[in-house]
Amino acid sequence: MYRLGVLISGRGSNFHSILENIKKGFVQNARIVVVLSNKEDAGGLKIAKDNDIDAFFIDPKGLKRDEYDKLLIDKLKEYEVDFVILAGFMRILSTGFIETFKNRILNIHPALLPSFKGLHAQRQALEAGVKFAGASVHFVTDELDSGPIIVQSVVPVLSDDTEDSLSERILKTEHKIYPLAVKLLTEDKIKIKNNRIVIKADEIDDNFYIINPVCDKKE
Ligand code: GRF
Numbered sequence: 141m142y143r144l145g146v147l148i149s150g151r152g153s154n155f156h157s158i159l160e161n162i163k164k165g166f167v168q169n170a171r172i173v174v175v176l177s178n179k180e181d182a183g184g185l186k187i188a189k190d191n192d193i194d195a196f197f198i199d200p201k202g203l204k205r206d207e208y209d210k211l212l213i214d215k216l217k218e219y220e221v222d223f224v225i226l227a228g229f230m231r232i233l234s235t236g237f238i239e240t241f242k243n244r245i246l247n248i249h250p251a252l253l254p255s256f257k258g259l260h261a262q263r264q265a266l267e268a269g270v271k272f273a274g275a276s277v278h279f280v281t282d283e284l285d286s287g288p289i290i291v292q293s294v295v296p297v298l299s300d301d302t303e304d305s306l307s308e309r310i311l312k313t314e315h316k317i318y319p320l321a322v323k324l325l326t327e328d329k330i331k332i333k334n335n336r337i338v339i340k341a342d343e344i345d346d347n348f349y350i351i352n353p354v355c356d357k358k359e
Contacts (some may be wrong), residue, residue, distance in 0.1 A: 142170045142326045145221035147212070147229035148177045152184020154227040154248055154309065154318050159191060161319035169326040174219040176212060178231055194219070198229070216241075218233035220324065223325065226280065227318070235282055243332065245280035246325065249319050250310045252292060253278060257285035262307045265297060273297050273306060276315045288337050290330060291317045303314040 145153045149278065155175065161167045175195040188195035196215060200208045213236075216224060226247040251261035253276040256268070264275040273305040274294040279287035293313035295304060324330050329340040 142172050143173045143220055143223040144223050144225050144322070145216045145219060146172055146175045146184075146225045146227055148175060148182050148184035148227050149179045149230040150184065150228045152187050152227060154314055155157075155184045156187050156324055157224070158225065158227070158317035158319050159187070161323070166320055167315065167323045167326065170223075170322060173221060174215065176215055178229070178278050178354075184227070189210060201227075204234055205232070205234045209234040210238065212239060213240050223322075224280075225318075227323065232284065233280065238282055240281060243279060246277060246290070246318075246321060247280050247285070247287075248275060248277050248314055249285050250275050250283075250292065250314065252276060253285055253289055260303075262310060263303045266301060266303060266306060269321075271297055272285075275310050275317060277317055286333050288332050290321045290337050293317045309349060 144158075146158070148155055155172075159172055162171060162288050175184060175193055177195070177197050178200050179196045180199070182197070185195045185197060191265050198208070198215065203211075221243065224245040226245065233245075233309045249257070249261060251257070251265060251275040252272070255270070256264040262273065262291055271317050272294050274292055276289050276292045278285070281287040293316065294312075295309045295313060306316065324339060331338045331340075
């Protein structure tokens with residue numbers, strides 16, 4: 141059983157979706173042992189408390205990035221976390237943090253990476269006039285939104301879309317692919333080879349191919 145630490149800054153709907161998928165048995169090999177937030181009023185903290193998961197607001201005020209990240213590292217180590225799940229965590233992590241959990245940090249970004257990195261990805265997609273948008277779950281490396289991609293979802297961009305309507309369409313798929321990525325990771329089905337993810341998909345059901353139609357059936 142792998143132990144997950146989840147980092148949030150806001151409403152925590154991705155955290156919630158992972159939690160629900162653990163509860164209903166879609167993700168079987170993991171449990172969320174701690175939730176950390178850099179925002180005191182993050183909605184996700186309440187979700188954690190309602191579900192009896194230890195959750196902490198860690199105040200960044202007055203701290204340098206390294207000092208703050210050391211507090212995060214200490215807490216995650218105290219809870220013996222195997223994987224760190226970034227779920228709307230709105231801070232850049234230090235090299236020290238990323239090295240401490242090398243290849244063990246996941247993030248979700250609301251764009252088809254490598255397009256539209258950084259903030260307001262959905263707005264960037266609308267401004268670029270692309271016809272398809274989506275979300276990406278990826279490993280976190282030192283470079284922003286750039287690590288190996290594990291799973292992506294694709295949605296159409298409609299001509300009357302606003303930033304809100306597009307974000308909502310993408311978010312629905314985020315709630316599917318993040319639990320899927322966590323499932324694959326914690327069933328040891330993911331390998332990183334030359335910066336690309338190879339997925340052992342022998343036991344994955346049909347839903348997987350709808351989300352991720354091109355994958356490696358055998359290694
Ligand atoms: C999501 O859109 C995610 O892709 C981005 O931040 C948002 C977090 O939403 N990184 P929530 O807090 O999980 O509801």
